[in-house]
Amino acid sequence: MNVIDRRAVSTLARTLVIPAALAALAVTAPQAAAHTELDTSSPGANATLAGLPPRVTLTFSDAMTQKYAKVAVTAPDGKSATTGEPQVAGNAVTLALNTESSSGRYTVGYRVVSADGHPVSGSYTFTVKATDSPSPSPRETRSASAPTEKPEADKAGEESSGLGVTMLIGAGVLTVAVAAAGGLGARRRRAGHGQ
Incomplete structure (x- = not known):
């Protein structure tokens, strides 16, 4: 029964943790510029x-x-x-x-x-x-299509705060996924031991 619990936890980890980690990376990665202007x-x-x-x-x-x-x-x-x-x-x-x-x-x-x-x-x-x-x-x-530039200090502050928020969101998603995987594994172990 213990082998089945490990497989369940491993499967859950692959289905929750890995996609959550990839989503966190996608959110925090810098966006590619579409066109040069x-x-x-x-x-x-x-x-x-x-x-x-x-x-x-x-x-x-x-x-x-x-x-x-x-x-x-x-x-x-x-x-x-x-x-x-x-x-x-x-x-x-x-x-x-x-x-x-x-x-x-x-x-x-x-x-x-x-x-x-x-x-x-x-x-x-x-x-x-x-x-x-x-x-x-x-x-x-x-250029008519170019947005109004902000001072470098403002841009740097916005970029760093935006990156910080997305990193916090990604870390939160990853933490929830790991906690869910751990909780499910513990629940299955208890169920396997008859508790």
Whole structure:
């Protein structure tokens, strides 16, 4: 009878404890990002500038690869306004511009691939006013799809508290499963001894 009790406890452990532990791990594991997105751009989309800035900088939600970073800036006359190739530094892709280009509407087009293989493409425009009309300086804008950023300290606090809560929930589920398995095993042993 004692052998049957061990088998029952072992079966119960496999059916309750292992799935509970896997569920706890799934809850506490970081969520994978679905897609890489453009977070910020400088100059920003629809910006109006007094002069052409020395570079365009695009910042993405994931690290980029140098090999597959393609960025083009087209001047109002349809010609390229760039001087060189895009440079990648982590999440940022930078492209130098010919600051002597004329005023008018510029188009920034990009097709990049993140380090984990997600392709991202898109375009936007900004305008450079003639030098005799005053205008705001270049500004950085967020992509329309990007949420408002919180200070790093707030994000770190939220991430750590969220992780702490999910770890506590996972530990609670695991504790209940182990207690249930132990209680069932003790009950079966008592039943086998006639108590």
